[in-house]
Amino acid sequence: MFRAPSLITFPDHDVILGGPVTIALDSTGAFEVTLPATDAEGMNPEGWSYGVAEQFTGVPQNRVYQVLLPAETPAVDIADIAPTDPTTPTYVAVRGDSAYEVAVEGGFVGTVEQWLASLVGPRGEQGIQGTQGTQGIQGTQGTTGADAYEVAVATGYSGTRAQWLASLIGPRGEQGADGTHGDDGAPGVVQSVNGQSAAEVVLSAADVGAIPNTAPGAPGGVAQLDGTGKVPAAQLPESSGGGAVASVNGETGVVVLDAADVGAATAAHTHTAAQVGALATTARAAANGVASLDASTRIPIAQLPTAAGRNQWTPQALGFAAWSCDPYTVANPVAKFMKPGRLFFIGFNITESTTVNRIVMFARGYGGVSANRYRAGIYRDTGAKVVESAGVALTMAGQEAGSLPAMVSNHIGATPITIASTVLAPGRYWVAWSLVTGGTADYAFYHVQNEAPIASANFWMPGSPFARAWYTEGQTNAALPSTVSQTAAGALADHDIPIAALANV
Template identity: 25%
Template sequence: MTTVTGRLIGAPHPERMEVTATLVDVTGRRTIGYAAGIPGEVVQDQRIHPDSTGAWSLDLLPNTEITSDAGDTLWCITEGRAPDGTPNRTYIAVPASGSHWIGSIRADLSDAQSGQSAVVYLAGQAGPQGPEGPAGQDGADGAPGADGKSAYEIAVEEGFAGTEAEWLASLVGPKGDTGAQGPPGADGSNADAEAYTDAAITTHTTAPDPHGDRAYADSKLAKASNLADLPSVSTARTNLGLGGAAVLSVGTSAGTVAAGNDPRITGALQATGGTISGNLAVTGNALGMDTPAAHGVAAWCYDPALAVNSTQMSNGTVYLTRVNIAANTSITKIYWWVGGEGFSPVVGQNQVGLYDSAGTLLASTNVDAAISSATLKTTTIPGQTVTAGAFYWVAMVFNASGPPTLTRGSGWTGVGTAVNLGLSASTFRFAMNGTGRTALPASITPSANVATDFAGPWAAVG
């Protein structure tokens, strides 16, 4: 065996990624090979998870010790995905021995032909450094750069939560302490006028009726009467817009205004707790998180952003993924995600469909052609009316020389028990139901479900 090493750079959690080594021919197409020194020994794919720093190491059989009907072979190393979803692949020719960094044994595939064979470019030894060339001419001035971000936009990136107006307000500091009192000003020249004004104010404020209208006002609406001298209390109440409740006492019996603990109030959710029964359908981001409705679908098994890994499906196994329906609707689409393409599908034996919770197959569609490319798949089925509060299973079965690798969530030890915690087999979120299948059966027995060892495959309906 020869050791090949590498490192994932830029992944926030590289230990959750999966590095795979797959045997391919010199055109990059997956092939079957045999260990030259062990008759009948088929060369297997290798999988490993990097450590927390992204470093990984694989022990691989040298390509010179592999025989294949396809002729010469290479190893294809897949390290996660690019931002656009494309797998990050590197083709290498593994030497006969030693430990090698992946970049030092890289092989570049080419469309050029030599006879009936593809040309493969392997890394050679570096030649001596040539002499320094003459300095080039200065290039033309570049186009003006894009405007930089505003201070508010930078504050948002640094964690500020709020509007621009709120951010501006946050820049204003608290009010400072009152300053020391200044020295007294110089005396003015109108001291006589001020003395006269002070005397006039005192005379006015101490007079019993300075305007001559206090006796009239007191005869119309005396403050001391507390509205008891109103000609008609009921008319005044009507004019103020007060209803009958304005003259009722608070209580818990008939003819009183209900208090918060009134037994006559039933079915109301109390401020300190309570239970909402039935289904709860929300739109957009009403719960402060991404929901299926915000993405225009009826339901999914979990946010697709959590599908950070993938697993190759086993031929003939029926895989079930549960989706919970929040609102009555009609389902015409099933979404599923191929992370690594399959090849050579058995005609008519690759299907995606929908079962109800009783195990009845509602609809299914052939997906032979869909397994050969890695991307999000949208499969159309005949319209199926689904019920709010109920759950359904998206079902998949594959048969191919190379079955597809589908995206999934966690694959840690014990995940089959964790994701189905508290559920009976007939209500499992992720399960298998039968092997050796060439098509989805017309019905399944939900109580025969067996938990998968990974949270997946990911699926959604809409």
Template identity: 40%
Template sequence: MTVRGRFLAPDGTPLSGALVFRAPATLTFPAADVILGGPVTVQLDAQGSVEVTLPATDSPDMDPSGWAYLVAEQLSGIPVGRSYNVLLPRAQPEVDLADIAPTDPSKPNYVGVPGPTGPQGVPGTPGSRIYSGTAAPVAGLGVDGDLYVRYETSTVLGVTSITVSTWQRTAGTWTQLGGDVRGSAIYVNSGSTPSTGTRAGDLLLRTDTGDLFQNNGSGWGTARGNLRGPKGDTGATGQTGATGPGGVVQSVNGKSAASVTLSAADVGALATTAAGAANGVAQLDASGKVPAAQLPASGGAVASVNGKTGAVVLVAMDVGALDQGTADARYVQPAAIPVQSVAGKTGAVTLVAGDVGAEAAGTAVLLTGTQTVAGSKTFSSVPSSSASPTTSNHLTRKSYVDGLGGGEWLPADHGLLTWAFDPALGQSTALYPGSGPIRVTAVILRTTATVTRIVWFATGYAGGLTTGSWAAIYDSAGTRVAATGDMSTATYEPAEVHTAGGATISSPLTASYSAPAGVYYVASRWQYNTTTGDGPMLLAAESGAGAPPNVFGQTPVRRFGVYTAGAAAAPATINVASMENGANRFWCALA
């Protein structure tokens, strides 16, 4: 039978994504020698429509019987899609999902196909009507139970406001329900403004004063505050301007006259008549000396020096000093000092650590005591310790780390750098990734590593990928850091798998990537012929739930996800926040 459906956004834009129809078990048709298994994934087309032909749930000669399809909606932009059960009986060969999908959360999660249309019922009592207008309702309008919505429009200072009031007719009379409804308005004016036409709660900003008023129901009242800030700091002094034209002298040393005459006193000088005169100043002769005639009458000779007169000759004792002999006897002479040199140095000796065979302070590691060693150090042999770490910043021993691992298998034990989870915990039945959507798996590197390949595990794969198949690595912010080439080409296509139990497959990166420690998202897109089942069946975690648990603990990291709208090549960035949860959780690793 044929199932159709169309999915649109509220604005009529077609949605994208896929619908998954899943039977509860493998279906066996003994008479036809056919076994059907696995989910059916149908992509929405450009108009948001989907159409698929499925076996009827009451098909004859089918085992098991008495079951219903589980429909899972995986729509872009809708984080959690609906899941519901539907019956598809043969009696209804064509069904539209809009007629059978549940829309009321109170309805059960099992909805069957509607039966034939019943007879038309008796016409019901006319319902209430809703009227509208700009004035209050008139008395003769409508009947009891009708509603009336009044829209009043007013404009103040260029701001148009609409007031809404609701009325109901009861016992022949229109009665207003509640009060008027209107949002507050903000008015801006350069002067005083009447409050006519405004309402309580409205705001007025005076641009001339910066004052802010709010209508209190009876007018603007007093200002609630002021938006002007304090006066700013004086700005920096500007550059000196160009020299202006010559000005006119208004005064000279405080004198203003058409012809100013200054005296020596006006400029703080002595008059020339004072040179060599009484109460004046002395002059200098041709040799630069004061003439004898202008010297004091008592003369300039020294009367005595240290009590001596005449041609005075002073000795050390006259000035309280030691003569050479006395000084030599009192102080040790250099020749009497026993030390001749220090560390081979003479003179004003200054020694450094190397002069005495020592290391300068801060350049040697102490055998005991606390010390901070800066910079990167290289040891000629591996440092060892007999003690286990006690705090998070302590170095540790290999035996200690190995002991913490216990008996768990780690990625390194299988030659891998990291993986999504221990592959032995995956479900025994692998899953097709689907042709077109982008599958995403988060992995974490604990240390810096060089990545060269992306790894998966397939229980079966016969080759046959087509153009548009790729894989890439994105950092925690969603930026692409490495990618494979086109996986439909011989260089990058994973190897075929035909062995019982499956095998590991991988695709090389176009260039190795030196990855810092952190969280990374491995995204892959597989394009193949779904009719012949050319795609790989990949190892996945348990995925019986339509929306299994995905985010754990206190961090928002989503471990698995899907973008139902694919891309022909690995995009430069992905929006991690818009990644859909998805029902399938595929295993992958880095090597």
């Protein structure tokens, strides 16, 4: 890694350099890198050197040293300028003057090539060959010294060499006393078996936590099994009769028990649910009985109490079975004449099984038209017709006994159309109402005001589309259509929504 000052600038060239330069060695252990010269012109700061940090894997102490890289020497081998003296690992390698530069400073005039040529002088004369010197005289070989036997003879020994060799062996020493005998080790590689270390270990059944082979069938032992895997009768306790039945309910021999023998009822006897602590099947879904479950293991909504908030106004509180909306919540309702031939569809949500026989509209004005100009019906959300009224002539609105005087005089109130008694299962329904023929002033209804292209009641998340308020034009037939569709051409929802209800009276 070569580390220069933290920031080097070249103002004349608009160049800024900063940070260390790290070079990885190639597969041969060499590297090559281009660096700015330490004496480059126009550089700030000046007079600095590179810090070189070696990082070799496996080297206990890597070197860190300083070097100068002058511009006049563009190619440098790091091996030529790296320190080699381990006692001086850190220094600045400064290039001294070359011999040529010293010569120039001493007065030489000429190029490097001329100076190098000046170093080669003329060839001198060949020297005279010298004479060969005489060979030195070899010294005489010394005499061989006497061996140990000869030395012994020289000092007075008179025997032969064999006798002398025998004399070198001293007498045998006395035999030492025998040591004590150690304990015998266990034979083989086994040190002990269940705590026993005798030479021959014999284990009993108790030593290995087993039952002796004499225990089967013996007193205090264990029971045996016969060839069928069962305990023989001889080993059963006497209270069991040894496997044979002595009597049954006091009877012996071939015993046949009847119901009376075991305290049971005869086959012809019938027990009631109460006698066996059970509920009768008639208690299912009956008053004071138990709730039943439908095919999805849930209690049918018909068996649940009416889901109404406590102390709140409900349709039932005002004599209706259901209504499209609470008229009390409608802001400033006004009456509007019904257009002949327009078939209104008003959404109802039935949450429990409900019986109805009246379709009711909230009206103001007439209604006492003698001709059978009005028709109503009920449709499922699938578009299938459930029930339909006959063509009827409505009674005058607001004439119920006990009505407010203003209701009587202004003809404001409920106008019912009779239908066949019908049970509506839980689900979504449309109530249909139409003034089939007549004049525009024949009937006026109270409504939820709407001034938009689509009624605000038609508000749902994708996947649950059900228009609560829409209509079609051109209802001139005596009967209502057998099926309807909110997506069919001609279905509109830019109208004021009638206020309707269902009743069972």
